[in-house]
Amino acid sequence: EVQLVQSGAEVKKPGESLKIFCQASGYTFNGYWIAWVRQMPGKGLEWMGIIYPADSDTRYSPSFQGQVTLSVDTSISTAYLQWSSLKASDTAIYYCARAYCPGDCYSWTHWGQGTLVTVSS
Amino acid sequence: DIVMTQSPLFLPVTPGEPASISCRSNQSLLHSNGYTYLDWYLQKPGQSPQLLIYFGSSRASGVPDRFSGSGSGTDFTLKISRVEAEDVGVYYCMQGLQGGTFGPGTKVDIK
Secondary structure, three states: OOOOEOOOOOOEOOOOOOOEEEEEOOOOOOHHHHHEEEOOOOOOEEEEEEEEEEOEEEEOOOOOOOOOOEEEHHHHHHHHEEOOOHHHHHHEEEEEEEEOOOOOOOOEEEEEOEEEEEEOO | OOOEEEEEOOOEEOOOOOOOEEOOOEEOOOOOOOOOOOEEEEEOOOOOOOOEEEEEEEEEEOOOOEEEEEEOEEEEEEOOOOOHHHHHHEEEEEEOOOOOOEEEOOOOOOO
16 A cells, blocks of 8 residues: 655744655655645645656756755655755645656655644744 | 636535536646646545546546546636535646646535
């Protein structure tokens, strides 16, 4: 069974750094794109970017380019989303999701449970 | 950038009746490989999103056949043939042709 398990909720102060994870199981991690999606409180879904674990090919939404970094550790089938300096406006739920098929496939069938990040002074 | 719009943004429905949501993009979502990169997702209250339809009209595994997707180019429609109470939530279309962009969402609720 394909599973994506995300790290737990975080409470941080503005200016702090953070790295959250998405641990995959039940399939060949390297072969499927992983997406990250933001949902600010009471708002819709925002596509942040995607990463291909096999070669770390990464594509960011222009809105998130330079604001976050996507990475993977294939040895532990885990994808990461990190910030170097958080802002209050980063407060949101962050979802990871896996593509429905291997290779060039950009529909997202399997989703993590979401990680709530709260940034407040 | 590809911009996605949806209508209506709020849709009150009656169980057993049909429902329809429209989605439009500001440029064609047809790839040179022949596939149209338009998905539909449902986010039920308190849950992660779930994929309903991919490539505009292909139903994802486990999705009831009362859900169908149609359209081409820039105009797409999600139809529910007979709404059930469990279908409430927010429906998003998403383009996957150039990176990804979600529509604003359509909130479906029972009348």
